[in-house]
Amino acid sequence: GIKIVTIGGGSSYTPELIEGFIKRYDELPVRELWLVDIEEGKHKLEIVGNLAKRMAKKAKIPMDIHLTLNRQEALKDADFVTTQFRVGQLDAREKDELIPLKYGVIGQETNGPGGMFKALRTIPVIFDIIKDCEKLCPNAWIISFTNPSGINAEAVFRHTGWKKFIGLCNGPVNMIKDIEHILKVQENDQLDVKIGGINHMIFALDITLNGKNANRQLIDRMIDEGNSETLKNIVDIPWSKEFLNSFGYLGIGYLRYYLQKQQMLEHCQEDASKGQCRAQVVKQVEKELFEKYKDVNLDVKPKELEKRGGAYYSDAACNLISSLYNDKGDIQVVDTLNQGAISNLPDDVVVEVSCKITKDGPIPIQVGELPLQTVGLIQQLKAFEILTTNVALSGNYDDALVAMTINPLVQSEIIAKKILDEMLEAHQKYLPQF
Numbered sequence: 347g348i349k350i351v352t353i354g355g356g357s358s359y360t361p362e363l364i365e366g367f368i369k370r371y372d373e374l375p376v377r378e379l380w381l382v383d384i385e386e387g388k389h390k391l392e393i394v395g396n397l398a399k400r401m402a403k404k405a406k407i408p409m410d411i412h413l414t415l416n417r418q419e420a421l422k423d424a425d426f427v428t429t430q431f432r433v434g435q436l437d438a439r440e441k442d443e444l445i446p447l448k449y450g451v452i453g454q455e456t457n458g459p460g461g462m463f464k465a466l467r468t469i470p471v472i473f474d475i476i477k478d479c480e481k482l483c484p485n486a487w488i489i490s491f492t493n494p495s496g497i498n499a500e501a502v503f504r505h506t507g508w509k510k511f512i513g514l515c516n517g518p519v520n521m522i523k524d525i526e527h528i529l530k531v532q533e534n535d536q537l538d539v540k541i542g543g544i545n546h547m548i549f550a551l552d553i554t555l556n557g558k559n560a561n562r563q564l565i566d567r568m569i570d571e572g573n574s575e576t577l578k579n580i581v582d583i584p585w586s587k588e589f590l591n592s593f594g595y596l597g598i599g600y601l602r603y604y605l606q607k608q609q610m611l612e613h614c615q616e617d618a619s620k621g622q623c624r625a626q627v628v629k630q631v632e633k634e635l636f637e638k639y640k641d642v643n644l645d646v647k648p649k650e651l652e653k654r655g656g657a658y659y660s661d662a663a664c665n666l667i668s669s670l671y672n673d674k675g676d677i678q679v680v681d682t683l684n685q686g687a688i689s690n691l692p693d694d695v696v697v698e699v700s701c702k703i704t705k706d707g708p709i710p711i712q713v714g715e716l717p718l719q720t721v722g723l724i725q726q727l728k729a730f731e732i733l734t735t736n737v738a739l740s741g742n743y744d745d746a747l748v749a750m751t752i753n754p755l756v757q758s759e760i761i762a763k764k765i766l767d768e769m770l771e772a773h774q775k776y777l778p779q780f
């Protein structure tokens with residue numbers, strides 16, 4: 347049987363994962379699941395962990411679920427380690443979103459200035475987890491959902507010797523579902539989508555429906571029928587027909603923060619003025635979810651979890667684990683080293699790209715060149731990510747100032763310094779490198 351350890355087990359997403367393991371028990375027999383959290387999350391771990399136990403019991407699968415605050419005890423001989431933790435929980439996210447906004451900058455908690463600080467808090471913990479894994483489960487795969495998922499993966503490949511690490515996002519699964527919906531794909535149709543870019547800046551580069559290229563058809567449908575599908579955490583301001591027509595590619599919702607910057611900024615400011623930045627909204631959703639989870643009669647994943655941006659997380663995570671375990675060789679989109687898959691990005695950077703998933707890990711598919719209208723933004727964000735990983739190790743203030751300044755949402759040395767100084771102070775407790 348398989349042993350899985352989930353770090354950040356108190357997350358409200360845990361029922362997603364349990365549902366995924368239950369559905370796939372025949373092909374992926376998870377006999378032991380260890381949910382790990384820390385003192386701060388103990389209360390959440392107990393509530394969600396007990397729901398997890400009820401779900402397994404109702405489904406009649408022999409999966410032993412253990413709850414613990416002792417990471418090392420859990421990691422011993424694990425086959426797969428998944429991560430879904432948030433250093434500083436939602437209070438820290440609220441600061442990531444609201445501090446930059448004071449200076450007229452979108453915080454964006456994954457690839458904006460907020461994401462930089464989320465990375466600075468998270469990377470030291472990831473490195474500690476890897477040190478534990480080197481001792482306790484050196485052959486395990488680490489599958490990391492923790493954001494900023496792409497920056498964390500970049501840090502691991504750049505600054506540690508651990509190879510079996512895969513960054514994961516639910517965005518690509520959602521993108522493919524959007525494409526199926528827009529193209530009205532039926533059960534017998536054969537759809538192939540090649541996705542490429544970096545985490546939270548991916549594009550559908552090549553769409554083939556029943557053997558024919560369908561890129562143009564997709565864009566035309568989006569123009570004719572509206573194009574406002576996006577992830578739950580991102581407001582869906584539509585693109586103009588003119589822009590879509592010439593831009594020519596479907597991008598992830600996060601593209602709006604960069605190419606609809608002004609409208610998105612105004613929206614964030616309006617939400618914040620009502621005490622409704624995304625972190626504040628999610629706090630409320632989470633409160634309601636945990637009230638539900640406490641109900642001892644509940645033994646399935648509640649529908650309300652769909653209000654979170656991480657919908658289809660379990661499809662992404664469990665399909666990936668199953669393909670690694672069963673050596674399936676199917677195509678999934680993950681964060682791994684480029685190795686030539688995207689020809690106009692360096693080989694040794696982490697990209698989010700369609701990969702063949704084998705027992706030896708993801709093998710990226712050659713997707714060719716990123717189109718010109720996308721590549722500049724991706725290169726700029728990648729440079730920001732790499733600089734951020736360096737700062738996560740060094741705690742060097744001047745390097746942090748440069749990383750913050752070159753983020754495409756900031757682009758001002760003076761404003762970057764103000765944001766940096768206030769965030770360093772606000773997050774001090776979680777920044778061991780500074």
Ligand code: NAD
Pocket residue numbers: 353354355356357358359382383384386387388390391430431432433434435436471490491492493494495514515516517655656659
């Ligand atoms: P959350 O605030 O509920 O945190 C989850 C748990 O992590 C909490 O119980 C907390 O106590 C615990 N935790 C904090 N520090 C820890 C540590 N050092 N070790 C172990 N546990 C620790 O977060 P959430 O909203 O459930 O999200 C969890 C993570 O998943 C976040 O990083 C979030 O950004 C990420 N996420 C990623 C995607 C994706 O597409 N990759 C989608 C949704 C959420």
Ligand code: G6P
Pocket residue numbers: 456493515516517577578579624628653654655656657
């Ligand atoms: C999206 C992303 C995640 C992101 C999350 C936010 O789908 O892929 O990486 O962090 O959802 O969702 P939330 O409900 O926490 O705002």
Ligand code: MN
Pocket residue numbers: 495514515516517546
């Ligand atoms: Mn994501």
Ligand code: MN
Pocket residue numbers: 581613617
């Ligand atoms: Mn809103």
